Amino acid sequence: MPRPKSGTALRSRKASGQRVSLKSLAEHLGLSQAAVSLVINRSPGAKSIPLRTQELIRQAARELNYRPNHLARSLRQQRSYTIGVVVPEISEGYAALVMSGIEDHLLQEGYFYFVVSHRHRDELIEEYPLLLQQRAVEGLIAVDTAITGAAQIPLVAVSGHREVPGVTNIVLDHARAATLAMEHLTKLGHRQIAFIKGQEFSSDTAIRWESVRHAAQALGVKINDRQVGQLEGESSSPVLGYQVTKKLIASGEAFTALFAFNDISAIGAIQALREAGRQIPRDVSVVGFDDIQSAAFQNPALTTVRQPLREMGMLAAETLLRRIAAPPEADYPKEIVVQPELICRASTGAAPR
Amino acid sequence: MPRPKSGTALRSRKASGQRVSLKSLAEHLGLSQAAVSLVINRSPGAKSIPLRTQELIRQAARELNYRPNHLARSLRQQRSYTIGVVVPEISEGYAALVMSGIEDHLLQEGYFYFVVSHRHRDELIEEYPLLLQQRAVEGLIAVDTAITGAAQIPLVAVSGHREVPGVTNIVLDHARAATLAMEHLTKLGHRQIAFIKGQEFSSDTAIRWESVRHAAQALGVKINDRQVGQLEGESSSPVLGYQVTKKLIASGEAFTALFAFNDISAIGAIQALREAGRQIPRDVSVVGFDDIQSAAFQNPALTTVRQPLREMGMLAAETLLRRIAAPPEADYPKEIVVQPELICRASTGAAPR
DNA sequence: AAAGCATACTAAACCGATTTATTGGCTGTG
DNA sequence: CACAGCCAATAAATCGGTTTAGTATGCTTT
DSSP: OOOOOOHHHHHHHHHSOOOOOHHHHHHHHTSOHHHHHHHHTTOGGGGGSOHHHHHHHHHHHHHTTOOOOHHHHHHHHTOOOEEEEEESOSSSHHHHHHHHHHHHHHHHTTOEEEEEEOTTOHHHHHHHHHHHHHTTOSOEEEESOOOOSOOSSOEEEETOOOOOTTEEEEEEOHHHHHHHHHHHHHHTTOOSEEEEEOOTTOTTHHHHHHHHHHHHHHTTOOOOGGGEEEOOSSOOSTHHHHHHHHHHHHTTOOOSEEEOSSHHHHHHHHHHHHHTTOOTTTTOEEEEEEOOGGGGGSSSOOEEEEOOHHHHHHHHHHHHHHHHHSOTTSOOOSEEEEOOEEEOOSSOOOOOO | OOOOOOHHHHHHHHHSOOOOOHHHHHHHHTSOHHHHHHHHTTOGGGGGSOHHHHHHHHHHHHHTTOOOOHHHHHHHHTOOOEEEEEESOOOSSHHHHHHHHHHHHHHHTTOEEEEEEOTTOHHHHHHHHHHHHHTTOSOEEEESOOOOSOOSSOEEEETOOOOOTTEEEEEEOHHHHHHHHHHHHHHTTOOSEEEEEOOTTOTTHHHHHHHHHHHHHHTTOOOOGGGEEEOOSSOOSTHHHHHHHHHHHHTTOOOSEEEOSSHHHHHHHHHHHHHTTOOTTTTOEEEEEEOOGGGGGSSSOOEEEEOOHHHHHHHHHHHHHHHHHSOTTSOOOSEEEEOOEEEOOSSOOOOOO
């Protein structure tokens, strides 16, 4: 049974800013590094070490405030307990909500994560996954970003829509989302509906527009091309929605409702409509998409199709960790579909007669 | 002069998912790891290696797509090029803007960062800095968070207000901020002004309130305690501002202007005032704080005291990296003050007579 | 008394880099 | 011809852990 050396070493070490290493801890205990490591990690190999000694080791570790160097451990174990998150931009409502869901699950499981934002620059979208892999992340989550190269590590995409080998896509049921919004508007009597499509680079743009066209057709609503605008520019400000709505108004085509690509653009659209003298929802009803935090606190409060963004983030993290734990050749889900919800607030109303 | 072995090894390695290590690269080249490392890193030690060989090494590295393992490098060099960012929560507003500024500067300098959010739970505020240090971060940025223990690594606090040894505080000039807002309101003729204070846990609450009281006194405005409310609860939703404003209204004390703790609560306040039949700004003027993205797109657009949050994030990152680069005993700034700006929009107007 | 077995550990390899000290060959010089 | 000095590298230590294989000791069993 080992006995710790005099308390002096302990105190001096505590006083000095020196970090305690396994080596110094083992020396202080008069044991080998191996023994200490086994006990600290509660490895199966520690079962031959008497409880008395184990207790001594743990106590010394506590007193010396020993904290294993995570880098060294990761290197040896080939496990970093770290993942990478790639987002277009951090300051935006969308990404922030998804990230907060991701974080929730990850930290709970002892994982940390790196965030990088590419701001839609292609070379960064290429480079960041490589840089992250160089930093030994065990998996990637891409938010609203089309990762190009097949990754050698598990990858979960939130709102990605490409079928890439090795990727799990977490996607909204866009057909249902479009139907919810369009049914809501048609039930209110709207027939002349304007639309704002997303930017070309947004991974949701194509599928969402496709879904809207289907839903419109199913409901017998004709889409007038001159009542369809598209967001342009990389900023995530309502200004984009404002500008495109100005154009829609200027085109002179009458519409009684507008279905925007997202809440941000819906907010800009409302501003533009109001400046043109249209009251919301008396003259024009507006439906947003996403249900970001501030949607509920617009004036009028925004009717919107809610994406469960936080849940999607949690789901992404959960799925990723499951894939990391599974053997590399194991099967994995190609797609996970989540359901939208229509949140009826005050920006929609009966169509004017 | 070494000559690479046959191309077969190259192709097979490229085909296999095996990551290329320094060892395998050196073997392939018929050189030692040391030589390859020196060349790849352009170390001074590489100057004795002929350019011809250097070129061969670099070319092989490119072809085999060699990427040094960052963990191993960090371990050896005792530098991780990683910092930790501690925020209360990853939300749309405050923290996201600061983070985006931090990111801007960090990634540019080759640093990555971990984010953790503590949601105001004390044990997490205690634990996360330790966990981050275990992961060998070289410095910490704390956003709106009072880090308790003195850290062994450089620490920059955004809106921290404690004088802790080892900490650089990035703070707003609160005196000026309060003066800007109060002068604006008094010039518009307001005398009966209500206030919403921040939650107890927010590190800005105390100093901002102190500044407001000073500014009020200097301008000859009396503060009526029954016209002062305080945010309660941990959520970052406008609901908190809504609730406290309801109470203020219920108390029956008349006021013609309201200065909220932040934009989020101002938005809730406007909702509450409107429900009580007050028009903004005809009956009541409202001033927010922060200038978050959606402030400009409220209806009416919010007059607010702008904090340069993105710039504060960038400044924090810049300061931190400078401190990391400096020798440990070097002097460092205890406080860096940034200036607010009054953004006049449509939620304030002349006081009703 | 030899073999078998559990107990209580330890030595040493290993993860993948960086970095210091050293080596062997060659050329030029006193 | 011995010696210094340069060139072109290399061997080996190191970072701080984890993990495998092994060893010394004592006790029981045949």
